[in-house]
Amino acid sequence: MEKSNEQNKEMTAQESLDLISEMLNNNRRCILQNSAKHFILWGALLLVFSIVIYELLHVTRDLRWNLLWFAMPVLGFPLARLLGKKGTVVPQNVISGQLHYIWLAYCAFAVVISIVAMFEMPSCITLLLVALLGFAECSSGLLLKNWPIIIGGFILGVGGAVVALLVRSEAQLLVFAAGGLILAATGLIVKRQYQ
Amino acid sequence: MTMFPKLDPILHSELRLAVMSILIGVDEADFTYLKKQTGATSGNLSVQIDKLMAAGYITVEKGFKGKMPHTTCKITTTGQEAFNKYVESLKEYLSASK
Numbered sequence: 264m265e266k267s268n269e270q271n272k273e274m275t276a277q278e279s280l281d282l283i284s285e286m287l288n289n290n291r292r293c294i295l296q297n298s299a300k301h302f303i304l305w306g307a308l309l310l311v312f313s314i315v316i317y318e319l320l321h322v323t324r325d326l327r328w329n330l331l332w333f334a335m336p337v338l339g340f341p342l343a344r345l346l347g348k349k350g351t352v353v354p355q356n357v358i359s360g361q362l363h364y365i366w367l368a369y370c371a372f373a374v375v376i377s378i379v380a381m382f383e384m385p386s387c388i389t390l391l392l393v394a395l396l397g398f399a400e401c402s403s404g405l406l407l408k409n410w411p412i413i414i415g416g417f418i419l420g421v422g423g424a425v426v427a428l429l430v431r432s433e434a435q436l437l438v439f440a441a442g443g444l445i446l447a448a449t450g451l452i453v454k455r456q457y458q
Numbered sequence: 459m460t461m462f463p464k465l466d467p468i469l470h471s472e473l474r475l476a477v478m479s480i481l482i483g484v485d486e487a488d489f490t491y492l493k494k495q496t497g498a499t500s501g502n503l504s505v506q507i508d509k510l511m512a513a514g515y516i517t518v519e520k521g522f523k524g525k526m527p528h529t530t531c532k533i534t535t536t537g538q539e540a541f542n543k544y545v546e547s548l549k550e551y552l553s554a555s556k
Contacts, residue, residue, distance in 0.1 A: 274470070274472055274475075276548045276551045276552050276555070277552065279470070279475060279544075279548050280545075280548050280549075280552070282472065282475055282476055282479065283475065283479040283545065285479075286476050286479035286480050286483075286495065286496075287479060287482075287483050289480075289495050290480060290483045290484060290495075291483075293491075293495075352488055352490070352491060353491070354484035354485060354486060354487040354488070354491060355484065355485045355486075356483055356484045356485055360485075
């Protein structure tokens with residue numbers, strides 16, 4: 264809608280429907296752009312944490328460095344909150360609410376699985392977490408009706424799970440690094456798509 | 459260009475319709491967001507928001523975010539019904555004119 268002094272003018276039926284459609288599309292674009300920022304943030308965090316923990320494990324051979332994973336949500340949630348406050352506040356709707364719950368559920372699963380793994384390290388933990396991560400991203404894409412997110416989530420979940428079966432020990436952390444890269448790249452693609 | 463006077467006069471105005479179209483798709487939206495999306499001036503937007511509020515189509519909550527004034531608008535059930543009725547009328551009008 265263009266700035267004009269005629270914003271209170273009467274319109275034809277077609278103009279009215281076009282305006283409604285334009286506003287609804289703008290809302291959708293804003294919500295997608297906002298989601299993209301969060302994909303980039305969490306993707307970047309996952310990438311950095313994976314590489315740092317991988318290096319620390321590789322150098323020290325001390326498995327306790329895995330505890331650093333718990334610092335990721337501690338750092339990530341305040342940063343996400345800060346990101347949400349930056350610039351114009353994007354309103355929430357049913358879809359953004361559902362997205363919020365999908366990722367909250369993933370976070371809860373990841374934290375609980377990681378706590379269980381501290382006591383009994385299962386060989387399939389990377390496979391499980393990366394498949395769940397891909398599932399969360401793919402579900403987000405389906406909700407947002409956005410193909411790059413759907414495809415990114417599928418590659419991340421299925422591809423990551425297959426690679427997790429093929430690699431051993433700390434090299435599995437690089438699967439998470441690749442996952443972080445895919446997540447951030449998806450965010451960048453969506454951001455560019457709706458700029 | 460065909461005009462049609464029987465439509466809801468509150469909604470049949472470009473800026474008010476734009477505001478309602480935004481609010482129909484979200485839980486609530488603040489003044490800054492509405493201003494950015496519609497490209498309207500603050501004064502004009504305030505006047506149109508007041509008209510929508512007076513018609514009972516939206517609720518307006520005024521408060522502060524830190525030290526800055528913060529206005530939030532939310533569509534009411536009456537507003538949703540009026541909007542849906544308006545869209546239906548538009549569709550009928552368009553199909554009749556084809």
